[in-house]
Amino acid sequence: MKEETKIVTAGRSAKWTKGVVNPPVTRASTVVFETVDEMNNAVANRFNETMVYGRRGTTTSFAFSDAMTTLEGGAGCALYPSGTAAITNAILAFVESGDHILMVDTAYEPTRDYCDKILAKMGVTTTYYDPLIGADIERLIKPNTRVVFLESPGSITMEVQDVPAISKVARQHDCIVMLDNTWGAGINFKPFDFGVDISIQAATKYIVGHSDVMLGTATASEKYWPQLRDNSYLMGQCTSPDDLYLALRGVRTLGVRLKQHQENALKVAKWLEQRPEVETILHPAFESCPGHEFFNRDFNGSNGLFSFVLNRGDKKTIKPFLDGLSHFKMGYSWGGFESLILGITNVASLRTSTQWQAKHPLIRVHIGLENADDLIEDLEKAFDRLNNAIDS
Numbered sequence: 001m002k003e004e005t006k007i008v009t010a011g012r013s014a015k016w017t018k019g020v021v022n023p024p025v026t027r028a029s030t031v032v033f034e035t036v037d038e039m040n041n042a043v044a045n046r047f048n049e050t051m052v053y054g055r056r057g058t059t060t061s062f063a064f065s066d067a068m069t070t071l072e073g074g075a076g077c078a079l080y081p082s083g084t085a086a087i088t089n090a091i092l093a094f095v096e097s098g099d100h101i102l103m104v105d106t107a108y109e110p111t112r113d114y115c116d117k118i119l120a121k122m123g124v125t126t127t128y129y130d131p132l133i134g135a136d137i138e139r140l141i142k143p144n145t146r147v148v149f150l151e152s153p154g155s156i157t158m159e160v161q162d163v164p165a166i167s168k169v170a171r172q173h174d175c176i177v178m179l180d181n182t183w184g185a186g187i188n189f190k191p192f193d194f195g196v197d198i199s200i201q202a203a204t205k206y207i208v209g210h211s212d213v214m215l216g217t218a219t220a221s222e223k224y225w226p227q228l229r230d231n232s233y234l235m236g237q238c239t240s241p242d243d244l245y246l247a248l249r250g251v252r253t254l255g256v257r258l259k260q261h262q263e264n265a266l267k268v269a270k271w272l273e274q275r276p277e278v279e280t281i282l283h284p285a286f287e288s289c290p291g292h293e294f295f296n297r298d299f300n301g302s303n304g305l306f307s308f309v310l311n312r313g314d315k316k317t318i319k320p321f322l323d324g325l326s327h328f329k330m331g332y333s334w335g336g337f338e339s340l341i342l343g344i345t346n347v348a349s350l351r352t353s354t355q356w357q358a359k360h361p362l363i364r365v366h367i368g369l370e371n372a373d374d375l376i377e378d379l380e381k382a383f384d385r386l387n388n389a390i391d392s
């Protein structure tokens, strides 16, 4: 089946839709049974998409898990109330006191904080590694290394990792390979084809796609699915069927949205590349992006999220650049239909094993589904304000 067809059909088996197009919202804490046999039968099939109790899921969550497993690959998908909960619980499911994990230096900031503030307290140590390390990761693997965690590309500085090279070495040492695949969104990067064992997404971003639901997913290979599923259950992780309904609705347009985000973002990025105020474009499809060759080799496409580094300005003078934009709003997210922008001046402090050398601010944009020409005009005026602020 081709990708577009998968997107339309994923999670829509008759078992869940029961004669309508979309799997309905099944709201339940209590599931009731008429006979002892029915109840025993449900309990015996509790790992097999059978309703037993609300926390174990209802037909809506089963449909969404099926859809995510269809898109990402793997054997099953555990659901969490946020992307962060998916990351922390997936790691927690596989580590114990005395273990060591390898975490990419460009990890999402809360992921890093979790390692430093929660895992450390539990006696699990973390070594941060250069996202571009490739097969050299071998020299950082210790006898007690349990998890190698990747995020590709990094969500601020956009380094693309050599996922198959890292996975190969990690697996040779019996480490579990986890990837934050939020940027790939289950469409543009297929983690299980590249040796990943557990693929995690902030479904909050492109899956939901409309900036109105928090949701996380962790999809595991056959080998690790039972342990991930059991830990998710033991930790009491469950998600609202209303949110899952919206996420399923988001899935249906994921392919066309991503294509348009990609087209718009490439247009804006190409325009930015010509601007005299821009030092470098950090977009995986651009040669200037570290790991661009792995993007070309492993990805099916890009999306709306990228960054660029200015060759002038500072914390103070980017204020007028950012204030007064009409189409871009400032917000700590991405993946919705709307454009967003962030001025990031503390990049160097977000990493410990690699250096960030840029002297001027980094701007991260999420290019939405507006007309790219309107966005370019908005940015053009912003550059005028920046230049005025610096030159006056």
Ligand SMILES: *Cc1c(COP(=O)(O)O)cnc(C)c1O
Residues within 6 Å of the ligand: 082, 083, 084, 085, 108, 151, 155, 180, 182, 183, 202, 203, 204, 205, 214, 215, 216, 333
């Ligand atoms: C937003 C984000 C997360 C966290 O998702 P939440 O749903 O906000 O908790 C994790 N990883 C990446 C790359 C993200 O951008």
